[in-house]
Amino acid sequence: MAEYRLDCLGEACPIPLLKTQKKMAEMKVGDIIIVEIDHSCAMKNVPEWARKEGYNVEIEEVDDGQWEIIIEKNK
Amino acid sequence: MQKKSAKKKKNQLLAGIILLVIIFIAGVLFSGKSPMLVVYWMFGIAFGFVLQKSRFCFTASLRDPLLTGSTSVTRAVIVAFAIATVGFAAIQYSAHIKGNPIPGYIFPAGLHTVAGAMMFGIGMVIAGGCASGTLMRVGEGFMQQWIAIVFFVVGSLWGARDFGWWTENVINRFSISDGINKNAVHLPNILGWAGAFFGQLLLLAVLFIAAEWFEYRKFNTSQNSDAQNASIQI
Numbered sequence: 001m002a003e004y005r006l007d008c009l010g011e012a013c014p015i016p017l018l019k020t021q022k023k024m025a026e027m028k029v030g031d032i033i034i035v036e037i038d039h040s041c042a043m044k045n046v047p048e049w050a051r052k053e054g055y056n057v058e059i060e061e062v063d064d065g066q067w068e069i070i071i072e073k074n075k
Numbered sequence: 076m077q078k079k080s081a082k083k084k085k086n087q088l089l090a091g092i093i094l095l096v097i098i099f100i101a102g103v104l105f106s107g108k109s110p111m112l113v114v115y116w117m118f119g120i121a122f123g124f125v126l127q128k129s130r131f132c133f134t135a136s137l138r139d140p141l142l143t144g145s146t147s148v149t150r151a152v153i154v155a156f157a158i159a160t161v162g163f164a165a166i167q168y169s170a171h172i173k174g175n176p177i178p179g180y181i182f183p184a185g186l187h188t189v190a191g192a193m194m195f196g197i198g199m200v201i202a203g204g205c206a207s208g209t210l211m212r213v214g215e216g217f218m219q220q221w222i223a224i225v226f227f228v229v230g231s232l233w234g235a236r237d238f239g240w241w242t243e244n245v246i247n248r249f250s251i252s253d254g255i256n257k258n259a260v261h262l263p264n265i266l267g268w269a270g271a272f273f274g275q276l277l278l279l280a281v282l283f284i285a286a287e288w289f290e291y292r293k294f295n296t297s298q299n300s301d302a303q304n305a306s307i308q309i
Binding site for chain 2: 010012013014017018038039040041043044045048049052064065
C-alpha cells in the first residue's frame with residue numbers, strides 16, 4: 001500500500017483532474033493519492049469524479065485557498 | 076492513513092469587516108452620482124458571491140461531460156438559461172405590448188457567431204475559465220488568472236477598436252436576417268412570441284433530459300462493469 005503525492009499547485013482546471021485520472025490508472029488497489037491543489041474549480045471536479053468512480057475521498061483545506069484531496073483506490 | 080495536521084489558517088474576519096465597510100462606502104459614493112449605479116454595484120457583488128460559492132463555471136458545463144461524465148454543472152447552466160428566458164421574455168413582451176422598442180442585445184447571428192464561439196471555447200479552456208470565472212478567480216487570488224485577465228482586457232480592447240471594420244466587412248455579410256431586423260435575428264419575429272418562448276423552453280427541457288440521460292448512462296455502465304469486476308475477483 002503506497003502513498004503518492006501529486007503536486008498540482010498553480011495548475012488550472014482541468015489539469016489537476018487529468019493528472020489525477022492518469023495517476024489513478026497506474027496505481028494499485030489500496031494505494032492512496034494526495035492531490036495538492038489551489039484552483040477552486042478542481043476542488044469540485046476532482047472529488048466529484050472520484051466519488052462517481054466509487055473511491056473514498058476526503059478533502060482538507062490545508063491553507064487559505066489550498067486544498068488536499070485524499071483519494072483511496074479502494075477497488 | 077496518516078493525517079497531516081492542518082496549518083493554522085489566518086483569521087479573515089477583520090478583512091471581511093473592512094471589505095464590508097468599503098463596499099458600503101463605495102455604495103454611498105455611487106448613490107451620489109446615480110441611484111442605478113448602486114443597483115449595478117450590489118448586483119455585481121451578489122453575482123460574484125454566488126459564482127464563487129457555487130463554483131458555477133460555464134467552461135466546466137461543456138468540458139466535464141467529456142472529462143468525467145458528470146453533467147451537474149451542465150444542467151445548472153441549462154436551468155439558468157431557462158430562468159433567464161422567462162425573465163427576458165417578460166421584459167421584452169411587456170415592451171412589445173406597449174409599443175416600445177424591444178430592449179436587450181439583439182445582435183447579428185451567423186457564421187461569425189460559430190467562429191467566435193470556437194475561438195472563445197479554445198481560449199477559455201486554456202485560460203482555465205470563462206470571463207466570469209476568470210474574474211472570480213482573480214479575486215480568489217489564483218495568480219495564473221491574473222495573467223489571463225490582463226490579456227483578456229487587451230484582447231477585448233483590440234476587438235473593440237477594430238469592431239467597426241469587422242461589422243462592415245464580415246459580420247454584416249455573413250449574418251442572417253429575421254425579416255424585420257437588418258442583419259439580426261429575434262426569434263419572436265420568426266416563430267411568434269408564443270412559439271419562441273415555449274419553443275426555447277422546450278428545447279432547454281430536452282437538453283436537460285439529454286444531459287441527465289448522458290450522466291445516468293455513463294454512471295450506470297461503469298457501475299455495471301465494476302460489479303462484474305467485483306464478481307470476478309470474488
